Amino acid sequence: MPATLGELADRFGCDIQGDPSVVVECVGTLSGASINAISFLANPFYSSQLKDTQAGAVIIEEHYKEVCQTPALITDNPYALYARVAQFLHPLEVVNPSIHPTANIAIDSKISGSVAVGANAVIGSEAKIGESAIIGEGCFVGPNVTIGSYTRLAPNVVLMPGVVIGERCIIHSGVVCGSDGFGFAREDKLWIKVPQVGGVRVGDDVEIGANSTIDRGTIENTVIEDGVKLDNLVHIGHNVIIGAHTVMSALCGVAGSTIIGKRCMFGGAVVVVDHLTICDDSMFTFHCTVLQSVSKPGTYSGALSADSSKRWRRNAARFKKLDSFIKPFRKDP
Amino acid sequence: MPATLGELADRFGCDIQGDPSVVVECVGTLSGASINAISFLANPFYSSQLKDTQAGAVIIEEHYKEVCQTPALITDNPYALYARVAQFLHPLEVVNPSIHPTANIAIDSKISGSVAVGANAVIGSEAKIGESAIIGEGCFVGPNVTIGSYTRLAPNVVLMPGVVIGERCIIHSGVVCGSDGFGFAREDKLWIKVPQVGGVRVGDDVEIGANSTIDRGTIENTVIEDGVKLDNLVHIGHNVIIGAHTVMSALCGVAGSTIIGKRCMFGGAVVVVDHLTICDDSMFTFHCTVLQSVSKPGTYSGALSADSSKRWRRNAARFKKLDSFIKPFRKDP
Amino acid sequence: MPATLGELADRFGCDIQGDPSVVVECVGTLSGASINAISFLANPFYSSQLKDTQAGAVIIEEHYKEVCQTPALITDNPYALYARVAQFLHPLEVVNPSIHPTANIAIDSKISGSVAVGANAVIGSEAKIGESAIIGEGCFVGPNVTIGSYTRLAPNVVLMPGVVIGERCIIHSGVVCGSDGFGFAREDKLWIKVPQVGGVRVGDDVEIGANSTIDRGTIENTVIEDGVKLDNLVHIGHNVIIGAHTVMSALCGVAGSTIIGKRCMFGGAVVVVDHLTICDDSMFTFHCTVLQSVSKPGTYSGALSADSSKRWRRNAARFKKLDSFIKPFRKDP
Numbered sequence: 001m002p003a004t005l006g007e008l009a010d011r012f013g014c015d016i017q018g019d020p021s022v023v024v025e026c027v028g029t030l031s032g033a034s035i036n037a038i039s040f041l042a043n044p045f046y047s048s049q050l051k052d053t054q055a056g057a058v059i060i061e062e063h064y065k066e067v068c069q070t071p072a073l074i075t076d077n078p079y080a081l082y083a084r085v086a087q088f089l090h091p092l093e094v095v096n097p098s099i100h101p102t103a104n105i106a107i108d109s110k111i112s113g114s115v116a117v118g119a120n121a122v123i124g125s126e127a128k129i130g131e132s133a134i135i136g137e138g139c140f141v142g143p144n145v146t147i148g149s150y151t152r153l154a155p156n157v158v159l160m161p162g163v164v165i166g167e168r169c170i171i172h173s174g175v176v177c178g179s180d181g182f183g184f185a186r187e188d189k190l191w192i193k194v195p196q197v198g199g200v201r202v203g204d205d206v207e208i209g210a211n212s213t214i215d216r217g218t219i220e221n222t223v224i225e226d227g228v229k230l231d232n233l234v235h236i237g238h239n240v241i242i243g244a245h246t247v248m249s250a251l252c253g254v255a256g257s258t259i260i261g262k263r264c265m266f267g268g269a270v271v272v273v274d275h276l277t278i279c280d281d282s283m284f285t286f287h288c289t290v291l292q293s294v295s296k297p298g299t300y301s302g303a304l305s306a307d308s309s310k311r312w313r314r315n316a317a318r319f320k321k322l323d324s325f326i327k328p329f330r331k332d333p
Numbered sequence: 334m335p336a337t338l339g340e341l342a343d344r345f346g347c348d349i350q351g352d353p354s355v356v357v358e359c360v361g362t363l364s365g366a367s368i369n370a371i372s373f374l375a376n377p378f379y380s381s382q383l384k385d386t387q388a389g390a391v392i393i394e395e396h397y398k399e400v401c402q403t404p405a406l407i408t409d410n411p412y413a414l415y416a417r418v419a420q421f422l423h424p425l426e427v428v429n430p431s432i433h434p435t436a437n438i439a440i441d442s443k444i445s446g447s448v449a450v451g452a453n454a455v456i457g458s459e460a461k462i463g464e465s466a467i468i469g470e471g472c473f474v475g476p477n478v479t480i481g482s483y484t485r486l487a488p489n490v491v492l493m494p495g496v497v498i499g500e501r502c503i504i505h506s507g508v509v510c511g512s513d514g515f516g517f518a519r520e521d522k523l524w525i526k527v528p529q530v531g532g533v534r535v536g537d538d539v540e541i542g543a544n545s546t547i548d549r550g551t552i553e554n555t556v557i558e559d560g561v562k563l564d565n566l567v568h569i570g571h572n573v574i575i576g577a578h579t580v581m582s583a584l585c586g587v588a589g590s591t592i593i594g595k596r597c598m599f600g601g602a603v604v605v606v607d608h609l610t611i612c613d614d615s616m617f618t619f620h621c622t623v624l625q626s627v628s629k630p631g632t633y634s635g636a637l638s639a640d641s642s643k644r645w646r647r648n649a650a651r652f653k654k655l656d657s658f659i660k661p662f663r664k665d666p
Numbered sequence: 667m668p669a670t671l672g673e674l675a676d677r678f679g680c681d682i683q684g685d686p687s688v689v690v691e692c693v694g695t696l697s698g699a700s701i702n703a704i705s706f707l708a709n710p711f712y713s714s715q716l717k718d719t720q721a722g723a724v725i726i727e728e729h730y731k732e733v734c735q736t737p738a739l740i741t742d743n744p745y746a747l748y749a750r751v752a753q754f755l756h757p758l759e760v761v762n763p764s765i766h767p768t769a770n771i772a773i774d775s776k777i778s779g780s781v782a783v784g785a786n787a788v789i790g791s792e793a794k795i796g797e798s799a800i801i802g803e804g805c806f807v808g809p810n811v812t813i814g815s816y817t818r819l820a821p822n823v824v825l826m827p828g829v830v831i832g833e834r835c836i837i838h839s840g841v842v843c844g845s846d847g848f849g850f851a852r853e854d855k856l857w858i859k860v861p862q863v864g865g866v867r868v869g870d871d872v873e874i875g876a877n878s879t880i881d882r883g884t885i886e887n888t889v890i891e892d893g894v895k896l897d898n899l900v901h902i903g904h905n906v907i908i909g910a911h912t913v914m915s916a917l918c919g920v921a922g923s924t925i926i927g928k929r930c931m932f933g934g935a936v937v938v939v940d941h942l943t944i945c946d947d948s949m950f951t952f953h954c955t956v957l958q959s960v961s962k963p964g965t966y967s968g969a970l971s972a973d974s975s976k977r978w979r980r981n982a983a984r985f986k987k988l989d990s991f992i993k994p995f996r997k998d999p
Contacts, residue, residue: 024484029864029885045941072932079854083860090861104435104452105468117804119770119788120435120804122452122470122488128696134876137770137806138453138822140470140488140506140559154845155788155806155824156471158488158506170859173806174877176506176543179487182564182582187413189596190578191562193503194416194542195423197360207859210824210842210879211507211899213543213565213583220360229857232846232879233544233919235565235583235601238987245856250879250901251850251919251937253566253584255601255619263855268901268921269583269937271602273619281915286921287955289620289636295916303636303955303969307653314656320973323980325659326991436804437768437785455767455803455821471786473821473839489804491821491876493838499690509839513822514841515897515915520746522929523911524895526836526873527745528752530693544840545918546876552695568898568916568934574704581897584900586917588952595688602916605907606936608711611930622953622969636969640986647989656994 001025001089005057007069010039012084018071024056027086038089042079047195059085059255092152095132106143130167142178160216166204166226171290174211177202181215181222181238181256192217196238203227209234209250217258227264243280285309334422337405338390341371345417351404357389360419375412392418402521404571426484428465436468439476451488463500475511481537493549499559507544510535514548514555514571514589527551529571536560542567542583545647551589558595577611618642667691667755671723672738674704678750684737690722692941693752704755713919725751761798768841770802772809784821796833808844814870826882832892839910840877847881847904847922859883862904869893874901875916883923891928900997909946951975 028037030046033055033084041050046080050058050068057071061077075081099105099117102153111117115129116139123129127141130149145159148167153159157171160178165171175250183194198217200220203226208214210235213220214251222236225244235253242254243262251269251327254260261280272278272290273288282298284290284306291305300306301313309311336344339353346403347366361370366388373392374383383401390404391423394409405594408414430437432450439458450460450472456462463482468474478492480499486492486540490504493511498504516527531550533540537558541547545567549555554645555569558577568586575587576595584602586591591605596615605611605623613632617623617639623640651658669677672686694703696712699721706725707716716734723737725744734792737863741747746814759760765771765783772791777783785805789795791860796815801807814833819825823837826844830836836947840861849860864883869892874880883886890911901919908920909928917935920926924938928944935965938944938956947963950956950972957971966972967979984991 027861032886040524048688055704067425077853079853079860080851080858083849083851083858086863087859090863100770101734101966102768104433120453120471120786130881132384138471138489138804142488151973154826156489156804156822156842157809160487160506170846172845173506173826174544174840174879176489176565177541179505179565180503180540182562182579183416184562185410185413185416187410190560192413195360195414195419197419197423206845209842210845210881211544211566211877213507213566215543219360220365227856229848229850231342231898232845232881233566233877237583247850249919249921250903251584251600255582268919268939271620273601279430279694286957287937291619305653310657312345312652315652315654316971317987318656318659319652319981319982320971322655322988323977323984325662326984330989339905390991435768437766448748453786453804460860471804471822491820493820495837507877509898510837512876512898513836513873515875515895516749517895517913518743518746518749520743523893524913525749526753527749528693528756530756531750544877545898546840548876548898552693553698567900570916584917587932588915597848604953606934624952638982638986644986646991648985648987651989654983655988656993 001091002089003279008085009073011088012073012081014081015314016072016225017059017065017068017076017226020071022057022071022253024089027082028055030055030058038085040078042083044084087153095134097132100137124161131331136173154210160200163200163202163216165202166206168205169202170207172208172232173211175208175213176207177214178216179213183218183238183256185218198222198238200224202246206230208314212236214254231268237274249286334424336421338371338406338662341418341421342406343399344421345406345414347414348407348594349405350398350401350407351390353404355390359422360386360415362390363391371406371418373411373415375415380541428467430465441633456492462553469506487543489525493533494531496535496549498535500541501538502535503540505541505543505575506563508541510541510547511549512546514551516551516571516589531555531571533557536577539563548589564601570607667757670756671704671739674751674754675739675752678739680747681730681740682738683734684723686737688723688737691757692755693748694721696721696724704739704751706744707746712755729845730806757880761800763798766803778815778858790827800817820876826866828865829868829882831868832872834871835868835875838874838876838878838898841879843874844882845879846882849884849904849922864904865978866889869910872896878902881922897934903940915952 002025020072024038025036030049030053030236033039038057040053100119103117103121109127111129112131114131117135121139123141125144127145129147134152142161142163146164151169154173163178181194184191209232214236215238223241229246229247231250237256246264248266249268255274258276260278265283267286269287276293283299285301299309301309334500341545355567357371358369363382363386367394371390372388372626385636417564428485436450436454442461444465447464454472456474457476460478469483472490477495479497484502487506496511512619513529535557542565546647548571556574560578562580564583570589581599582601588607591609593611598616602620616632618634623639625654632642633639634642669692691702696715697720699705704723705721709927769783769787775793777795778797783801787805790809791810798815800818800904808827810828817835822840829844846862851858866995868890874917875898879932880902881904888898889907893911895913897916903922905923912930914932915934919937921940924942926944931949932950935953949965965975967975
């Protein structure tokens, strides 16, 4: 969907430098864009590419105006403006209401007339699906599942019985939501299964990455609050609560009954033990192990156990020279 | 399925405190249960909730009798008794023998008349499925697969050709069992695929969590013995043997040809290198890296390599102050 | 497919010791092989098994000739020769061209006449599939996907729109390729989705393990070059480039925009942060965290951040005794 720079500036309320009649049709990187594309500069790492870009227009901060030869949108937050412009130029595919003839739909399910259901999808008894939702090919939507309006399930998603998904969510392929929590009681060295009778409740505007798994609660619900974004291959254990607008990168895992606050940020492969409470606005860096509750917002790091990032960085630097430091003190051969 | 406290005490052989005619219908947490629910106290962390619970009944140890105002079942192992009571109150869905008309069943497969096969399931040539098994929607059961009686496959499970699954197993959605092991021979900087001609043999009473993967053996079998419980997103490499009644939490991985003993316990995200031998009754704490064989039962920890937990905890505590300790010895700026 | 030792020696150009008329039909381990099997000795760990093997023939290096009583193929690289012999004795199933009647094939897709498409597979508009490819049961091949000749998709693979897969690839069950990259712009503590408009391009002779995920690029492509082998549960973020013939074991993750060179080797559970550049011929040991670019080929290790393996091993050894070393210096209780 092409637009002039002037139209984009009006729509998103930002300033222009250069010709407002320039037309852009798609997005591009500074180094790879052609003349019909709009690019952006958000990470200073790429600033040297600004002067040579072939893009038709760019999105930049005020202080790049002087070095920028290309027609530009000016903003305090180029990445957010880029996201909005990209959404506008590359809109989501329009939902084409239809139920594929090979889909298996329980007769007592309640499916809005504006929903698209793909080939071989299965929708169970008393499931409810809101307007303009998309159920991808091969998805399993169990009995009593509720899916909010405008939510999109990619192919081969599994929502086990009773799971509740909010509005405008995006659930990527291979996600399993509502599988049994990992609960066993030990007796005479054997394991007795503890029935997992709770559910999963996912809020609005949540995105869940490919092949991630979210277990149902033991008794009450596992909860993913509004606006949470989970990357691929993330595991959320039973009874966990993930606070609103928290983001979690790929290969993270949260063990059972841990409560994570709002607006937290988890780098990739961060793992969190069970029964912790993590306060709002906590950040955990890449591959960190979280073994203790966190009651103070801040940035935490560490492969041993989460520590303040400043202290961790110092210790880690020392660790790299630990052997050479200690050697003179010892009579090792 | 409602029951009186007296019926439960009779069935499970335990003592009662209070009115045996109290009726319970479901389970609940101490803090969230209503009058029709039975709750339990197994973790002392929650003991303060006992006096205020609204539950109709509770399951407790002897020493809580005095402080407990609620009708109670008394036992040495409240969590195990809770598991049995919960199984009784929330029984598994009865298998409704049926083959969905959209299932694809090879004519030479042998499927017990009491099996339920869901929509779009595919069952290959000469597969054998025992009585009262459930094959979920969209499952692939390859040629020559054997599935024991009462085993349940959730939707979208894949069992590759020749895999053998025992009785009463629970296989959650997205599990892939019998994919090729990761075997390549290097020649002139290229990789030649080593055919993976072994199989996978899973014992009885095994549970495998969502999206976990179990590779087939290179020549002989990968083996998961009776009673093993694997959580979500666990990887078991080719030729691995997991001993009976071992449990492994989410995001664990075991590299090829490692042999793990019986009754071992793995916290989340523990990874084990190849060709090790781990003895029976070993425990590994959360996010531990296991780089050496273990010949002595005990608890092991460590992000560097598994160490005795006691020593590891001391070292990890020191590590957090490593920088401040070393600094005075050095002339760093 | 049985063969004499003489035929194998001719076919693969190696020497024989012993009777060339010996017939072998399958492969076996040194300890488990029966008389109709050929085994091999590549790992000296197993050398003591050579003299007692019941195998009909073995594949060995020159220097084992004297101790070997069994008819043998002699080679410098027994594992590579074993791989070729095993491929010959256990050939891939011949593709039986056919389209299952329950497959959903877009009428404008272009599918070679020699392709096999399994039950319930879905093939989207304008998808192109080369000769003798196999599309497993329940696979989703999105619109505009291209799949090269002889490539095999196991059941329940998802290839999202526009993904390009080369020739002779093997994609295991549950793989998701072309899911959205994890891209969000922060604005007023909320997250705005950044459209992921790039694609995924996978080269020739690539193998991707079960339940692995490869995200599409933000603007340009995520690229997996020729000959790359990825194990199970691997995550490849958006915009990543994996150089030719690199291998990556299970549970590895590579964060967005990182560029990995050719012929690199990653042990299990290695995680790499975003925006790094890793040079050709780098090796990373098991469960290593890679936080910095690598510009010099070599072997790197470390749970804190990648370090030279030699230095890392020394430090890790010291770390195990850190507490006992530091204690006398301090006045701890």
